[in-house]
Amino acid sequence: xxxxxxxxxxxxxxxxxxxxxxxxxxxxxxxxxxxxxxxxxxxxxxxxxxxxxxxxxxxxxxxxxxxxxxxxxxxxxxxxxxxxxxxxxxxxxxxxxxxxxxxxxxxxxxxxxxxxxxxxxxxxxxxxxxxxxxxxxxxxxxxxxxxxxxxxxxxxxxxxxxxxxxxxxxxxxxxxxxxxxxxxxxxxxxxxxxxxxxxxxxxx
Amino acid sequence: xxxxxxxxxxxxxxxxxxxxxxxxxxxxxxxxxxxxxxxxxxxxxxxxxxxxxxxxxxxxxxxxxxxxxxxxxxxxxxxxxxxxxxxxxxxxxxxxxxxxxxxxxxxxxxxxxxxxxxxxxxxxxxxxxxxxxxxxxxxxxxxxxxxxxxxxxxxxxxxxxxxxxxxxxxxxxxxxxxxxxxxxxxxxxxxxxxxxxxxxxxxxxxxxxxxxxxxxxxxxxxxxxxxxxxxxxxxxxxxxxxxxxxxxxxxxxxxxxxxxxxxxxxxxxx
Numbered sequence: 001x002x003x004x005x006x007x008x009x010x011x012x013x014x015x016x017x018x019x020x021x022x023x024x025x026x027x028x029x030x031x032x033x034x035x036x037x038x039x040x041x042x043x044x045x046x047x048x049x050x051x052x053x054x055x056x057x058x059x060x061x062x063x064x065x066x067x068x069x070x071x072x073x074x075x076x077x078x079x080x081x082x083x084x085x086x087x088x089x090x091x092x093x094x095x096x097x098x099x100x101x102x103x104x105x106x107x108x109x110x111x112x113x114x115x116x117x118x119x120x121x122x123x124x125x126x127x128x129x130x131x132x133x134x135x136x137x138x139x140x141x142x143x144x145x146x147x148x149x150x151x152x153x154x155x156x157x158x159x160x161x162x163x164x165x166x167x168x169x170x171x172x173x174x175x176x177x178x179x180x181x182x183x184x185x186x187x188x189x190x191x192x193x194x195x196x197x198x199x200x201x202x203x204x
Numbered sequence: 205x206x207x208x209x210x211x212x213x214x215x216x217x218x219x220x221x222x223x224x225x226x227x228x229x230x231x232x233x234x235x236x237x238x239x240x241x242x243x244x245x246x247x248x249x250x251x252x253x254x255x256x257x258x259x260x261x262x263x264x265x266x267x268x269x270x271x272x273x274x275x276x277x278x279x280x281x282x283x284x285x286x287x288x289x290x291x292x293x294x295x296x297x298x299x300x301x302x303x304x305x306x307x308x309x310x311x312x313x314x315x316x317x318x319x320x321x322x323x324x325x326x327x328x329x330x331x332x333x334x335x336x337x338x339x340x341x342x343x344x345x346x347x348x349x350x351x352x353x354x355x356x357x358x359x360x361x362x363x364x365x366x367x368x369x370x371x372x373x374x375x376x377x378x379x380x381x382x383x384x385x386x387x388x389x390x391x392x393x394x395x396x397x398x399x400x401x402x403x404x405x406x407x408x409x410x411x412x413x414x415x416x417x418x419x420x421x422x423x424x425x426x427x428x429x430x431x432x433x434x435x436x437x438x439x440x441x442x443x444x445x446x447x448x449x450x451x452x453x454x455x456x457x458x459x460x461x462x463x464x465x466x467x468x469x470x471x472x473x474x
Binding site for chain 2: 032034054055057058059060061062064066068072074085086089090133
């Protein structure tokens with residue numbers, strides 16, 4: 001990727017779109033610092049995140065919720081355990097973890113499968129577990145890479161509506177997607193990528 | 205297994221060293237110097253030596269053994285050789301003086317000087333002294349300890365690498381989990397703790413099992429060996445002291461802790 005300069009304000013709801021291989025995932029990975037760019041800077045809340053030492057990167061990640069394209073679930077742990085991870089990391093009390101995990105799973109309509117292993121769930125259900133894990137700690141920034149890629153249109157709309165609700169509560173949401181229908185319906189602000197370059201910004 | 209074996213070797217050598225030290229202590233508490241008088245020694249000469257020995261701060265007890273008493277002792281101790289003595293026309297045993305040294309008399313220089321001084325007195329022909337044994341026993345005990353620590357040290361280093369590799373394999377198996385934990389904002393300490401406990405548990409378990417094996421070996425050893433006379437005392441192993449056992453277990457825990465720290469750290473650098 002090169003020549004990308006953009007500013008996303010706190011509370012914005014952005015779609016990043018473009019054909020496969022355009023750099024949507026790469027851009028998201030750079031924002032949560034899974035990838036380091038060779039040049040440039042990424043400033044979040046006034047801090048250049050590329051200068052944060054690796055042992056202190058947890059501070060940045062704790063204010064983010066991330067939905068990965070490949071879900072990155074722990075298949076030997078239950079749905080509940082997977083969703084509880086971000087809260088355990090924050091040292092929340094067990095009672096509070098139980099309450100918040102249950103509420104979040106109810107939001108994604110998976111509360112009845114709370115004690116199942118992810119391997120027993122459908123692809124779409126696994127995706128919803130990944131979404132629940134990303135939103136369970138009420139993040140300030142929510143990054144989602146193709147969060148509706150395997151969901152039927154009805155559920156996809158429900159999930160994006162959920163992201164909208166989280167956005168209304170103050171979170172900045174950035175979604176990488178190539179679902180034109182979804183973008184047309186929900187996209188306030190859209191970034192168009194092609195071959196690793198930002199080729200357009202659109203505000204509806 | 206290798207962790208257990210490493211600690212077992214250290215334990216065996218520590219036990220052997222304890223045993224030798226115990227023997228050295230036993231010998232030094234029963235240290236007796238025997239001065240033999242020549243035939244020409246007069247009662248006055250013997251009296252002088254007795255006075256000299258009694259005057260020494262190193263000596264706790266002095267006993268003069270006359271030639272007749274020496275012969276009686278021999279006959280009592282070796283009844284089979286009674287006839288040989290009976291055929292002799294003269295009593296071959298010299299008079300002697302046994303000086304029992306105090307338990308506190310451990311400075312070998314002072315003892316040697318006392319022995320030399322008495323040795324040069326009129327009428328004294330020879331001297332028998334077992335300090336060499338004590339010194340040898342003490343050296344042997346030090347050597348056993350050193351060999352134990354050297355071999356144990358090498359094996360403990362091997363244990364360290366084994367524990368780190370066991371944990372490294374575990375870290376690789378749980379790489380996905382570590383990655384997710386990092387991405388949701390876990391601190392390095394949070395990620396390390398379970399591995400740290402695992403390492404400590406491995407080390408402590410290895411050392412505790414080795415202590416159990418050592419105890420069993422010490423208990424069963426005499427049963428298999430049977431009676432060995434003088435050797436029995438040397439081979440009659442004593443178990444480790446509480447502080448030594450606790451030291452071994454702590455060393456196990458420390459090695460496990462270091463091993464896990466070194467292996468997990470490599471995965472947390474990115």
